[in-house]
Amino acid sequence: MIRLYDTMAREKREFDPADPKRITMYVCGPTVYGRAHIGNARPPVVFDTLARLIRHEFGEDSLVYARNVTDVDDKIIASAEAEGVDPAVITERYEQAYLEDMRALGVRDPDIAPHATHEIAPMIALIERLVGLGHAYAAEGHVLFSVPSDPDYGALSRRDREAMLAGARVEVAPYKRDPADFVLWKPSSPDVIGWDSPWGRGRPGWHIECSAMIHNHFGQTIDIHGGGLDLIFPHHENEIAQSRSANAGAPLARFWVHNGFVDMGAEKMSKSIGNIVTPVELLAAGHRGETLRLALLSAHYRQPLAWTEDVVAQAKTNLDRLYRAAGDAEPGEVDQSVVEALSDDFSTPLALARLMALDDPSSIKGREGVVGRMGESSEEWFKVDADTGAIEARIADRTAAKKNHDFAAADRIRDELKAGGIVLEDGPGGTIWRRE
Numbered sequence: 001m002i003r004l005y006d007t008m009a010r011e012k013r014e015f016d017p018a019d020p021k022r023i024t025m026y027v028c029g030p031t032v033y034g035r036a037h038i039g040n041a042r043p044p045v046v047f048d049t050l051a052r053l054i055r056h057e058f059g060e061d062s063l064v065y066a067r068n069v070t071d072v073d074d075k076i077i078a079s080a081e082a083e084g085v086d087p088a089v090i091t092e093r094y095e096q097a098y099l100e101d102m103r104a105l106g107v108r109d110p111d112i113a114p115h116a117t118h119e120i121a122p123m124i125a126l127i128e129r130l131v132g133l134g135h136a137y138a139a140e141g142h143v144l145f146s147v148p149s150d151p152d153y154g155a156l157s158r159r160d161r162e163a164m165l166a167g168a169r170v171e172v173a174p175y176k177r178d179p180a181d182f183v184l185w186k187p188s189s190p191d192v193i194g195w196d197s198p199w200g201r202g203r204p205g206w207h208i209e210c211s212a213m214i215h216n217h218f219g220q221t222i223d224i225h226g227g228g229l230d231l232i233f234p235h236h237e238n239e240i241a242q243s244r245s246a247n248a249g250a251p252l253a254r255f256w257v258h259n260g261f262v263d264m265g266a267e268k269m270s271k272s273i274g275n276i277v278t279p280v281e282l283l284a285a286g287h288r289g290e291t292l293r294l295a296l297l298s299a300h301y302r303q304p305l306a307w308t309e310d311v312v313a314q315a316k317t318n319l320d321r322l323y324r325a326a327g328d329a330e331p332g333e334v335d336q337s338v339v340e341a342l343s344d345d346f347s348t349p350l351a352l353a354r355l356m357a358l359d360d361p362s363s364i365k366g367r368e369g370v371v372g373r374m375g376e377s378s379e380e381w382f383k384v385d386a387d388t389g390a391i392e393a394r395i396a397d398r399t400a401a402k403k404n405h406d407f408a409a410a411d412r413i414r415d416e417l418k419a420g421g422i423v424l425e426d427g428p429g430g431t432i433w434r435r436e
């Protein structure tokens with residue numbers, strides 16, 4: 001039995017899917033206009049691990065997991081204008097980069113990856129339905145959701161109206177009947193990406209995308225809706241308002257699951273603050289994807305995770321111990337004590353502690369099914385460290401050669417390492433290296 005904390009109920013509940021043979025999970029995916037940072041990677045890693053647990057408990061084919069791609073958005077349009085290219089150039093580039101980064105962290109591709117630009121017709125149909133039911137109205141080329149038309153608005157975030165208006169940083173616009181009303185559709189000028197609609201040429205707002213995709217691919221109610229804590233309000237609150245209003249009050253999701261932030265220093269890691277570090281930088285610095293994945297799972301998913309050198313180093317130490325203990329055993333059944341820890345609201349720290357305490361090598365190897373990849377053999381895992389040691393020894397040789405004014409020898413070592421895909425960078429703190 002799996003128990004999950006449901007944000008709507010504010011308590012842990014037994015996870016009993018509507019159809020155990022076809023469990024449905026939807027997680028809000030990336031807006032593709034820039035490279036993901038390690039904080040952006042927490043939800044895909046957390047929900048990938050939850051997907052593995054569900055498949056372990058209910059069967060490999062029991063789950064359909066959807067993660068959308070937001071490929072029309074004002075930030076994308078601004079990036080495309082800045083580069084003087086079509087928005088599709090931006091979105092294809094960064095969607096590809098996102099998939100590469102996530103695969104490097106052992107995240108399996110979702111079963112369904114709906115793209116906003118491919119689902120405009122279902123969005124328009126949903127907006128028309130909301131207008132017809134009196135939950136939305138058209139004004140000056142926009143269509144807005146009427147928040148006062150939904151008496152249950154605010155049930156997920158449990159905010160009162162004052163707090164909601166403050167939290168949403170609502171745009172005051174003359175065409176809004178109520179300041180809390182939010183945009184379902186907005187007009188596009190002729191030079192901006194847009195689609196024909198009953199309200200003129202325009203493009204969808206962000207919130208309508210997820211509601212329309214969920215109904216299009218899964219129906220009215222899904223088992224799990226996931227995402228970061230920051231999406232509870234207004235994004236998920238708005239998704240609920242749209243979906244319940246269109247579907248005679250049917251709930252959008254039976255479980256709402258939210259992960260905490262990744263902090264860097266005293267603040268949440270965020271592109272707008274600029275305190276970010278990306279998976280691609282961490283990988284280039286010699287960390288392995290499995291280490292970063294385990295570091296992201298080292299705190300309970302609902303707690304904040306402070307991203308530090310120590311967290312990464314501890315994950316590496318733990319993996320060294322696991323690889324040493326597993327040796328060259330064949331993967332077996334993962335120990336029930338580990339599954340039980342994960343089944344109690346997905347406690348990855350407890351699961352890891354129990355994994356570390358096991359002494360059956362094949363059971364340690366079996367962890368891939370529940371906590372993620374153990375892609376390498378122990379021999380390969382430690383070979384990378386041996387290679388790293390050899391690279392660092394050659395860098396020391398080069399530093400010594402430079403000190404002796406033997407620049408020919410120093411250049412030879414640099415070229416030799418470069419031929420092996422290792423790039424050196426000399427800085428005030430010494431020489432650092434990265435893989436090309």
Ligand SMILES: [Zn+2]
Nearest residue numbers: 028210235239
């Ligand atoms: Zn969403």
